[in-house]
Amino acid sequence: MTATAGPIPAEAGWDTAPSLVDGAMNLTLTAADCNLDYWLAAVAQGTLAGLVRGHHPDAATPAYMRDPADPLRQALVSELGFRSVAEEKATRAIATLVETAPDLDTMEFYSTQLIDEARHARVFRGHLVEMGVPVQELDETIRRESGADIEAVLVPLEEFSAPVLEAGDFIGGVILLTVLVEGVLAPAAELSERKWRVLDPAAAQIERGAGIDEIRHLTVGSSIVKEHLVAHPEDRGRLEELVGRGQELWGKVPVVDMLGRRETLFQAGLDRHRDAAGDYEIWPGRRIVDTTVEERITQGLTWSAEMQASRLAYMGLGA
Ligand code: FE
Ligand code: FE
Numbered sequence: 001m002t003a004t005a006g007p008i009p010a011e012a013g014w015d016t017a018p019s020l021v022d023g024a025m026n027l028t029l030t031a032a033d034c035n036l037d038y039w040l041a042a043v044a045q046g047t048l049a050g051l052v053r054g055h056h057p058d059a060a061t062p063a064y065m066r067d068p069a070d071p072l073r074q075a076l077v078s079e080l081g082f083r084s085v086a087e088e089k090a091t092r093a094i095a096t097l098v099e100t101a102p103d104l105d106t107m108e109f110y111s112t113q114l115i116d117e118a119r120h121a122r123v124f125r126g127h128l129v130e131m132g133v134p135v136q137e138l139d140e141t142i143r144r145e146s147g148a149d150i151e152a153v154l155v156p157l158e159e160f161s162a163p164v165l166e167a168g169d170f171i172g173g174v175i176l177l178t179v180l181v182e183g184v185l186a187p188a189a190e191l192s193e194r195k196w197r198v199l200d201p202a203a204a205q206i207e208r209g210a211g212i213d214e215i216r217h218l219t220v221g222s223s224i225v226k227e228h229l230v231a232h233p234e235d236r237g238r239l240e241e242l243v244g245r246g247q248e249l250w251g252k253v254p255v256v257d258m259l260g261r262r263e264t265l266f267q268a269g270l271d272r273h274r275d276a277a278g279d280y281e282i283w284p285g286r287r288i289v290d291t292t293v294e295e296r297i298t299q300g301l302t303w304s305a306e307m308q309a310s311r312l313a314y315m316g317l318g319a
Pocket of ligand 2: 117182214217
């Protein structure tokens, strides 16, 4: 297969890709579809064409997002600090999947996902700089604003994943990444894109770009598991057990606490910037200014549960 100079596939086009949740629930893409040729044409020269620091150059970061006293800025600083570290940890974990991939299609796919996640870490940090954090203070700022969440949520996940990755268990690693890490965190990204669309257009575009990549990560990861189970039905019990243990861990880490603090700050900012939010609808028929902390958290968790159920059923792991 060769890369053609043809049109960008709809699922990778800036203006044509579906939303993350819609795409991840309804599209089917395989590692063979999304090899290196695909990525170079559809992503590097498609999705990412013309982006500067992860967004189109004309997308603004409003002045209030540079005011350290503004709760909107505080909400986004702690969110992006946390998520940039999540992306960095994912990048490093994916290096193991590149190493242990059983064939060239999956090796190429994870090589591209490795670059995608490293890019996400970079553009999330980059937006902290756009919000006025000096480059030399990035690490310190992330530690101060997001360190407790990183310790409470990301470190336990990393410790849970380490033995699977260290054992060279490729398909176990794919399950951890696709079902547990991305499947659970992705809906927060969808929520974030919708929340910032008018309040910080640059941030929302950064999320949109990462969300388009995420559609590919979730669909291809799921298809790799599905194909593996067709070839190795004897692995089902072991993988179901891994999913079960991972879900149990997710039940214990304080994700809802973190979302609660994030949305409470966002709410204080929203109340302060009602004019900027105007009549913008976060989802059809619902103005963002009318939403509440609980409503936004519930929507994110609902997307998470729906997406996970649909992906597990597709893989053949839906018990
Ligand atoms: Fe990512
Ligand atoms: Fe991803």
